[in-house]
Amino acid sequence: MSEINRVWRLRKRPVGELANDVLSLEEEAIPAPSEGEFLVRMNYLSLDPTNRIWMSDMVQYMPPVELNAPMRGLICGTVKESKHTGFSEGDIVSGLGVWADYQIGSPATMNKMGDTGAMPVVDAFGTFALVGPTAYFGLLDVGQPKEGETVVVSGAAGAVGSIVGQIAKIKGCRVVGIAGSEEKCNWIKNDLGFDASINYKTENVAEALAQACPDGIDVYFDNVGGEILDACLKLMNLKGRIPTCGLISGYNATDPVPGPYNYGMMLMQRLRIEGFIVTDYMERYPEALSHLGKWMGEGKIKVRQDIFDGLENALEILKKLYTGGNQGKLIVRVEDVS
Numbered sequence: 052m053s054e055i056n057r058v059w060r061l062r063k064r065p066v067g068e069l070a071n072d073v074l075s076l077e078e079e080a081i082p083a084p085s086e087g088e089f090l091v092r093m094n095y096l097s098l099d100p101t102n103r104i105w106m107s108d109m110v111q112y113m114p115p116v117e118l119n120a121p122m123r124g125l126i127c128g129t130v131k132e133s134k135h136t137g138f139s140e141g142d143i144v145s146g147l148g149v150w151a152d153y154q155i156g157s158p159a160t161m162n163k164m165g166d167t168g169a170m171p172v173v174d175a176f177g178t179f180a181l182v183g184p185t186a187y188f189g190l191l192d193v194g195q196p197k198e199g200e201t202v203v204v205s206g207a208a209g210a211v212g213s214i215v216g217q218i219a220k221i222k223g224c225r226v227v228g229i230a231g232s233e234e235k236c237n238w239i240k241n242d243l244g245f246d247a248s249i250n251y252k253t254e255n256v257a258e259a260l261a262q263a264c265p266d267g268i269d270v271y272f273d274n275v276g277g278e279i280l281d282a283c284l285k286l287m288n289l290k291g292r293i294p295t296c297g298l299i300s301g302y303n304a305t306d307p308v309p310g311p312y313n314y315g316m317m318l319m320q321r322l323r324i325e326g327f328i329v330t331d332y333m334e335r336y337p338e339a340l341s342h343l344g345k346w347m348g349e350g351k352i353k354v355r356q357d358i359f360d361g362l363e364n365a366l367e368i369l370k371k372l373y374t375g376g377n378q379g380k381l382i383v384r385v386e387d388v389s
C-alpha cells in the first residue's frame with residue numbers, strides 16, 4: 052500500500068467554465084479509521100455534472116463542498132482495513148466519498164456493492180449507483196409515460212438520457228432523442244432503438260422536433276434546460292409532463308439564466324413540470340436495480356461507460372461533461388478491480 056494519499060481539494064468557487072485552479076491535488080497522510088469506520092482504497096471515481104454544482108455555493112440540494120475541503124464524489128473502492136463489524140478487508144463498497152486514493156467510509160455513506168455476477172464491477176458501479184435509478188424514477192415516477200405516447204429526451208446519448216430513452220421504448224412509447232453529435236445521434240437511433248434523433252448543434256431544434264413529433268410531446272425528460280426546454284414546451288400536449296432532471300446548459304453560466312419564453316404553455320396545456328433528485332428515491336433503489344438488471348440481461352437496455360485513467364487527471368476529465376466530450380458514463384479508473 053502506497054504511503055501517500057493524493058487528495059483533490061476545492062480551492063475556489065468556479066466562475067463560468069471550470070478553470071484549473073478551482074481544485075488542487077495534494078499529497079497527504081493516509082487517514083486511520085476510528086471505531087465503526089473503515090479505510091477505503093478508491094478503485095473508480097464517478098464524474099457527474101453535479102460536481103460543478105457542489106463546487107459552487109448556489110442554492111442546491113446538499114450543502115456545497117466547503118472551500119479547502121476534499122472534493123466530494125461518488126466512488127467505488129475496496130476496504131483495506133475495517134473497524135466496523137459489518138465490513139471486512141476486501142469488501143467492494145460504493146457511495147458518497149471524496150476525490151482521494153484513500154478515504155474513510157462508514158455505513159452512513161457507503162454500501163457493499165454485492166455480487167455483480169458476470170458484469171464487471173466498473174459497469175455495475177457506472178450504471179446502478181446513480182444514472183440508472185435516476186432514469187428509472189425520473190421517467191416512470193415523475194414522467195409517467197403511457198403506451199403510445201411520445202417521449203422526448205435531451206442529453207439523449209448521455210448516461211441518464213440513453214437509459215431514459217430505452218425505458219420509454221420498453222414502455223411502448225415513441226422516443227425522440229436530442230444529442231450533440233452525428234455519432235451520438237446514430238448510436239441512439241441505430242443501436243438503442245430510438246425512433247428519431249435530433250442533432251441540436253447542426254439542426255433547427257424546433258423544426259426538427261415538429262417533424263419528429265407529429266402527434267406532439269407527452270413527456271419531455273429534461274436534462275439540459277435552456278433553449279431545448281423552450282422548443283419542447285411549444286409542442287407539449289394537454290396534461291403533458293416534464294421531469295426536470297438536470298439543467299446542464301446553464302451550469303457554467305455567469306449571468307442569471309432566463310426562464311422559458313414558452314412558459315404560457317404551462318397554463319394552456321395544463322402541464323406539470325416537476326424537479327426530482329434521485330436520492331429522494333433511496334429507499335426504492337432495489338426496485339430500480341431489479342428492473343434495470345432484468346432489462347439489461349434481456350438485451351433491452353444497453354449502456355456504455357467512458358473510462359479514463361488516473362486520479363491526477365480527474366479535473367481535466369470532468370470538463371468533458373460540459374462540452375459533450377464524453378461518450379457515456381464518465382468514470383476515472385484509479386485501480387481496477389475484477
Ligand SMILES: NC(=O)c1ccc[n+]([C@@H]2O[C@H](COP(=O)([O-])OP(=O)(O)OC[C@H]3O[C@@H](n4cnc5c(N)ncnc54)[C@H](OP(=O)(O)O)[C@@H]3O)[C@@H](O)[C@H]2O)c1
Nearest residue numbers: 100209210211230231274296297298299300327328329375
Ligand atoms: N436529478 C438527479 O438526481 C440527477 C442525477 C444524475 C444526473 N442528473 C442530471 O442529468 C443530466 C445528465 O447527466 P449525466 O450524468 O447523464 O451526464 P451525461 O449526459 O452523460 O453528460 C452530460 C452531457 O450533457 C450534454 N450537454 C453539455 N452541455 C450542453 C448544453 N449546453 N446543451 C445541451 N446539452 C449539453 C453533453 O452531451 P451532447 O454531446 O449531447 O451535448 C454531455 O455529454 C445532467 O443535467 C445532470 O445534472 C440529475
